[in-house]
Amino acid sequence: MHPLQFIIPLDALAAVAPILAYITLGLALLNLLTRIVQHRFHLKQAKASDDDEGLNRWLPHTATTVGLVLVSFLYMIPHPHGGMVMSVLALGVLFADFFEYESRLVEARSKSKQLSRPIAAVGASAFMLLYAAYQSVFFVIEPVWNSIV
Template sequence: MDPLQFLVPLGWIEVVGPMLPFAILVMAVANVVTRHLAHNQHVEQAKERDEIDQYFPHAFTNFGLLIVCLLFTIHHVTGGAILSIIVLTMVIADLFEFEARNVEARNDLEVEKPKSSIFTSGLVLVWTAYYALVAANLPFWEAIFA
């Protein structure tokens, strides 16, 4: 008996849980794409004015990726916790990188790529690809070793 079963109804997570690695992978790929689009927008905004704005689709994928990873933590504790820490690191790096781009825009410097965010999003992509591939190949391996 799960001690939280009376406080929080978590029965639905058992149904959705096996599909979460694929949802996380889709969100991670969308995050990489929106990161590229956000950087292009920041470069254009820095040329036109002294301030840059957050790119809403990228902020949405950051938040969505973090929420889906926390849901995955409920379903698969160890892998979800590791992935949530990496995604949280990516979100914090995004915040610092955005402020650094603002400083570059204010001081008329060249807007650099967000290197630490790119690295952490690569880690997220590799980790989610690993979980998605394991989840996709699980019936095959269970048939062989069962």
Template sequence: MQAFVNLFGPLDALLAPEVFGGVRVIEYVLLALVVANFVTRKLAHDNHVLQYREGGAEAVSRYLPHEAMNVLLVLGSFYYTTVEQHGGIVLSTLVMGLFLTDFFEFESRKVEARREIDMERPKASLVAAILVLMYAGFQSLFWLVQGYWSAVV
């Protein structure tokens, strides 16, 4: 296994130490960011529907807290790549897929508003977010099932 390299100084001192079962703090931070992303996703969709009802298609705009959460998630997954190479690359790929899906889902909501049809839930980005949640949960909560996993594998 490759030795840990201290690239970011104080940030590494806060996020890279191992806590429960060899899991790093950054893995719990990423899991919390993914869960918070679900909350901001719901708030963003409710905001888009409200904007559409009150002002029509031209009033629908991006929800800044959700966009900021997406950027934090991308940056966090890129940082995780410096700490855990394999897991970080997989998570970064999933998060970038989520980021792109969110971008196009917003454009879909704009099209629905222009066509004056009911706004649907962002189904594709929900699926992508569930994949990210599953992998972040796997990385951070694996210590819960490690004994059973070792017995099988």
């Protein structure tokens, strides 16, 4: 008897395990796109308000970030090594997103300069996207990879 069988239905997870990497890739791509849109919303909100009270998180972006973390945790059950790396990268995206939002609030309060781009969060998202693409579309580069390694 597996200890996780009462928390997570392992049979249902085994049925979707082959597509978890593709789901992670889709969420990573969607997260990167929603990050761009969220930054545009922040620029509009900062121009419209006098303080940081006008800035708020965009729900679709927050949902993709949380979904990315949860799916990467699920990916860790059938694929421990790749799932651990993916989970660490997803948590890095979550933390970078949190601190980037806080820095946007500080920039909006100062009003001395324009809101800067979320460079750290975009970088973390790009690494997450690259690793998710590596895990899900490895069959494309597998012949070349095996000939080298």
